[in-house]
Amino acid sequence: MKKLDIDLEDINDLLSILKASTSKLTYKHRQEMIENMKRADKAITVHLYPVWYRKSKETLLEMNEWSYHQIYLCVYNNAICYSLGHGRSSGMRENHNFFIDYFLRNKKLRDKTITAIIISHRKDVLAYYFYDKYGYCNHDIGLNWDRKIIERLKKTILPYSYVTHDGFEKRRVIFKTRNKEIEIYKAIKEDIRNRKILMRIRKKC
Numbered sequence: 609m610k611k612l613d614i615d616l617e618d619i620n621d622l623l624s625i626l627k628a629s630t631s632k633l634t635y636k637h638r639q640e641m642i643e644n645m646k647r648a649d650k651a652i653t654v655h656l657y658p659v660w661y662r663k664s665k666e667t668l669l670e671m672n673e674w675s676y677h678q679i680y681l682c683v684y685n686n687a688i689c690y691s692l693g694h695g696r697s698s699g700m701r702e703n704h705n706f707f708i709d710y711f712l713r714n715k716k717l718r719d720k721t722i723t724a725i726i727i728s729h730r731k732d733v734l735a736y737y738f739y740d741k742y743g744y745c746n747h748d749i750g751l752n753w754d755r756k757i758i759e760r761l762k763k764t765i766l767p768y769s770y771v772t773h774d775g776f777e778k779r780r781v782i783f784k785t786r787n788k789e790i791e792i793y794k795a796i797k798e799d800i801r802n803r804k805i806l807m808r809i810r811k812k813c
Contacts, residue, residue: 612683616652619736622724625681625688626654626669627731633668634687638706641680641691642717648682648689651721653707655745655769657781659795660729668692669728675771678704678745695748705753708744712760718742725769725783727793735793737783743767746784 615621625633636644645651656679658672671677674694681690693704711718723739746768750758761768767785769792781793 612686612688614683614688616650616681616683617722617738619724619733619738622652622654622681623669623733626656626679626726627667628688629667630665632688634689636689636691638691638703641682641689642707642710644684644689645680645682645721646717648684651680651682651717653721653723653742653744654679654681655723655725655743657725657727657769657771657793658729659727659734659779662730667731669726669731669733673700676745676747678707680707695751698752701748702752704745704748705750705757708749708761709753709757711742711744712757712764712766718766723767725781725792727781735781737790737792739767739783739785741767743769743783743785746770 614625656669656671656677657675660672663672665671668679668690674696677692677694679690679692681688691703693707694700695704711721719741721742723741723743725737727734727736744766747770749761765786767783769781769783772780772782779795780791783790783792
C-alpha cells in the first residue's frame with residue numbers, strides 16, 4: 609500500500625482531508641485518538657466555524673451540527689484518523705472538554721499539535737488561520753465535565769478561538785493568544801430597519 613503523503617501544515621492538503629467523504633476517514637474514540645496522535649509524526653486540531661444552515665455530514669468541512677466544531681486529525685498506520693467535539697449534545701460536549709483537559713495536562717502533545725481555524729460555507733473556506741501549537745475553542749467549557757477546568761485554563765493561558773455575535777447579525781471569529789488578538793473573520797448582515805432599532809437601543813442605554 610502506498611504511504612500517505614500529507615502535510616497537515618499545508619491548507620490544500622488539509623482541505624483534501626476535510627473535503628473527503630467521511631467514509632474514507634477512520635473515526636477514533638477520544639482516548640484511542642489521543643494515543644494515535646502521540647504516535648503520529650504530526651497532528652492537528654481544526655476549529656471549524658460554519659456560517660451556513662443546511663444539515664450535512666458528508667464531509668468534515670460540511671459539518672454544521674453547532675456553531676463550532678473542534679476536530680482532531682492525524683495520519684497514523686497509513687490511515688487518516690479523526691475525532692471531534694461540539695456543543696450540540698452532552699456526549700459531544702464531554703468529548704470537547706475531554707480533549708481540552710488532556711491537552712492542558714500534556715505540554716509535549718500541545719507543542720506537537722498545530723491548530724487551524726477555518727470559517728466555512730458548505731465546501732467553501734471563507735477564511736483560515738494557522739497557529740504552530742495547540743489552541744482550543746472557547747465554548748461550552750466545563751459542560752458535562754469538571755467545572756474546575758475553567759480555572760485551570762485561566763492559569764495556563766492557552767490560546768483559544770471563539771465566535772461572537774455583536775448586535776444584529778454581526779458575526780466575528782477571534783483567535784486570542786497570550787500576546788495578541790486576531791480577527792480572522794467578520795460578517796455583517798445589516799439592513800436599514802435593524803440599524804434603526806440598534807440606534808434606538810443605544811440611545812436608551
